[in-house]
Amino acid sequence: MWKTKRSTVKGYFLAGGEMVWWPVGASLFASNVGSGHFIGLAGSGAASGIAATAYEWNGMFCVLVLAWLFLPIYIAAGVTTMPEYLQRRFGGKRMQIFLAILYLFIYIFTKISVDMYAGALFIQQALHWDLYVAVIGLLVITAVYTVADLQDRYFKAVTSNRDGNSSCGLPREDAFHIFRDPVTSDLPWPGVLVGMTLPSLWYWCTDQVIVQRSLAAKNLSHAKGGALLASYLKILPLFMMVFPGMISRILFPDLVACADPAICKEICGNPSGCSDIAYPKLVIELLPIGLRGLMMSVMIAALMSSLTSIFNSSSTIFTMDLWRHFRPLSSEWELMIVGRVFVLLLVVISILWIPLVQASQGGQLFIYIQSISSYLQPPIAVVFILGCFWKRTNEKGAFCGLLLGMAMGMIRMVLDFVYLPPQCGEPDQRPAVVKDVHYLYFSMILGMASLIVAVAVSLLTEPPPEERVRSALDGKKASKLMRLMLWLCGMERQDGDATQAAAGTKGETAMASAKEAPAVKHILNVNLMLCLSAGVFLWAYFA
Template sequence: MEEGFVMQSAGKGIPAEVTEGEDPKLQITSRTTGEDMEVRGQGTQSSWGGTERFRTRKWSDLVRKDPEGWFRTMESGGSPRPPPSDPLEPFPAKSLEPGDIAVLVLYFLFVLAVGLWSTVKTKRDTVKGYFLAGGDMVWWPIGASLFASNIGSGHFIGLAGSGASVGISVAAYEFNGIFSVLMLSWIFLPIYIAGQVTTMPEYLRKRFGGNRISVTLAVLYLFIYIFTKISVDMYAGAIFIQQSLHLDLYLAIVGLLAITALYTVAGGLAAVIYTDALQTGIMLLGAFTLMGYSFAAVGGMEGLKEKYFLALASNRSANGSCGLPREDAFHIFRDPVTSDLPWPGILFGMSVPSLWYWCTDQVIVQRSLAAKSLSHAKGGSLVAAYLKVLPLFLMVFPGMASRVLFPDQVACAHPEICQKVCSNPSGCSDIAYPKLVLELLPVGLRGLMMAVMVAALMSSLTSIFNSASTIFTMDLWNHIRPRASERELMVVGRVFGILLVLVSILWIPVVQASQGGQLFIYIQSISSYLQPPVAVVFVMGCFWRRANEKGAFSGLIVGLLLGLLRLVLDFLYPQPRCDQPDERPAVVKYIHYLYFSMVLSAATLITVCAVSWLTKPPSKETVSRLTWFTRHNPVAQKEQVPPEAPLPPTASQNRTPEATSTNIQFQIVQENTSKTHSCDATPKQSKVSKAILWLCGMGNKGKEEPPGKAEPVLMSSEESPVVKTLLDINCIICITCAIFLWGYFA
């Protein structure tokens, strides 16, 4: 125990009186008053571990009057210690210690090793091998990949930020997803398997006929991926990397994309799923660690509930309501008119986009289609459903704790201060999670959490790149060039992934300035404008045999036009700051985006039903094996060979300079000799060309293999009775847990 050290203010005009603490390790021996107040005492210096520690030791008067933490310690008779960096700087310049660097290096080595191992292990030179991982995946990597694809860096940044700003209501999205991911494997997947489809636009093409629905949907999916997935995840991950390492935002993005693209473009879905499984473990380990540190810093759940409502920035704007914590912060169900997430919108408006995401989004469905069997797909959904319970505890509560610990930065409400803190005058709640990492964690663990954030970013990006390439290649390029060779499809899929990255980077500045600094709300609002019409069309196609192509297309167009209109209005009339008057049009000002989701769903549903009833119904052959009620119909003769399997490439299709192979057989007959000579006129390839071909999964395509027996694209829907019963029991248990969580936190 060191005696006589001093806690001294830096002359910030602190009032004279300070409430004396009751900590036995810290006894006050003298006080002086005035501008330069100082408190003398004895105790371990760890007792004075910073402003945050004061809040837990009944120094509330001192802290509330001096929340910026202008304190420094100096030992008796010694020189003052260096003062902390500017309290309005959210990320003090901390250099990485050797331990942090070691953890990061180990992480990247693991990811590259797993990605390259799966690249070599799996068959990547066929469409099924590249886009569906050969159909050989078992339940646990599928479940881990579903969770990792869903929980990207946008969740770590966005969920924690929304938790800091408005409380636990955003956890409703996670609880809602529990039901939807189970519906995927128990209801929708059997229909997709029966129809032998590999992409979601392909299902609509088979179900309704024609190409206009599938082409429209393919373009829409790519649009959604760019605006709500790729750009958001890149921005969220770059926030953490940029601020912690003080790199340029776009330089951080380029560095992350380089590693991500290496094994995604090369390895296909198998590499994505295996690396997702690894990164899920890393994410959970790091997130649980930070959760423990966060709860310890605020005094557990009880301390969080008590202190969250007192976490106010010292320099709030003149408007007294700005920056105040919501009174209903610890409730999911909120006022249906005045709240940020009205409870009718949570129950109904939120469910439709959730259904789209988990049951019809290519990123998610593609993982389940890669399963060895329907039972493995169900097991994967159960794993993901149980893991969906965790984000409330791993992200939302730590985000709220970050506001308690760092109110001046995370809860800033003055535009000028927010601009200084995070370069965003709308608010800085999105820095809540990175702030915890950099301030609470010791060396080594800080590196681990940096790896977690990178893992979250990379797992989401790899999933989206692969699925977007699948949609473009199988639904758009195949439509443009129906007789494209398999090699051409493989090259097009990889090149499109690169182009997708470039477009997404250009959209990042728009994401940065949206929705009052709440990244997660930006994601959900755009989702509510674009996804409900698609979800309704899928539901009608799967469960109403009378729905036809004209009705589905009409409903899709009506819904998308309404959604795009609201989306444009949102960008033209952004949400004003707290201290500004709200002069937006009534449709934007008074209709919450979750209520608008309900309106969109109803408009699409009415249009599909009305037009379908007024037009010719589809034939029985059209809906055979493509609805819930016809999925067990016998396979028609025309369906024996999957229609989407690429045609065997002809000589004219594959005659490219780098791939042409000509074998000439001839005999030279001489007197007393008879020998057969073979001349292989295959042009020699450079090592660079061979490396590029191997990277694209075409390293052994020099000779065409004779077409063999057509293998089914997807697994069988047959299940063992015992396994099916166990899975059904687990499903009931999982649903029961979800209902309990809804009731407990409602």
């Protein structure tokens, strides 16, 4: 606040472009990990074991893809927001409008309603109020048990109120494996490797909240350093959230692992299951009263901060990208009123959506978030990948691919809420497309369909103007890895002089320097290999 010019775009939105690597990395991790993680990851750990950790460790790689492949392009294009990049790359207005609408859907379905539900659940467990859920962390609990004891006791954590003739309430046999059966499991391994990566690339490489943190770095080296720090920190959720959730099931099996819908309804208000109370239960039962109250106050403050940030971003997208497009002569006073009214509308829609959050995916909040992400985010990821790495992509192809992808994703999402998963012991009467096609497999299908349509339409229509492609894609002289990537995608090697000329025309809009000192660049690349090796080891060890 004190050091930057907040009256300028660069100063207000990007901290003056002066952030060094460690606050960039910490901000990336803190922006990613929220109430949905503490409630949802712990709940998934209690319900089905460590498999949900795959989402976190997938992010280890995708945040590095952002820094090494996408960020040089964003910096060279001199953009502040992701819709602005698509506008610069493809031209026209409909891509920007369409993306704004899609982002609002994503915010409502996966952010606002989830945060509200998570906040209410925590308060419900703490104060026994008839609310919905909240969030706070307890890392020390993991040290109560060694991993070996945890593995032994988790399989014995069976609720006493289950029907002895069914599998309801029993821990999964593959609870300590990330790679699971490709047909019958809750997280099939091909979907984990491929279907999970598309939404993850959208989140880490194209979502405004994440990319904006990296664009605020003082140069590309600090952005890469921040990405490396965030990638290393992504190792922690298994120990911070998943294992404590599994420990909670061991300590409170009749509550966290309840199997009877009527009993679950009485315990947590959700007949689908009570695994999401795992983390709050640890905090409420094991912390002393004073510390419990302190953590509740911190949780409520964090929840309010999270919600206000999302409300602000959503309101800005609606008023500036949608309302102002349809009413270009609207006054500033009108925009302010519309923005505030829209926030109220968001609150109402999100509250009405909470019962569907509760009932979806067997009561597992984190799996609900990931399933909705798999229905809405892959088409956006495909459009950004094509826009960044294939210069033949034009606006018609990108828009058609995005339109088809959104239509398919919305249909599957509606079917998911119309045909809810059966409760334990009930027959599964859902249609085959819902029952037999896992959401991660659907993510793969969605991405492939969007890719085929975008490529086909682009090839069948006129190529984009050369000057538009150059202004959006010219970056620093590519590394060998980058040049190989560009060659595989059919792009020509960029010319350094053209890059400098393009950068010179941008003036102050270029958000960070793309220059890297050779020694620092080598250190970063060595750390990149170390981080990738650590990620591969973790995947292999827990596979």
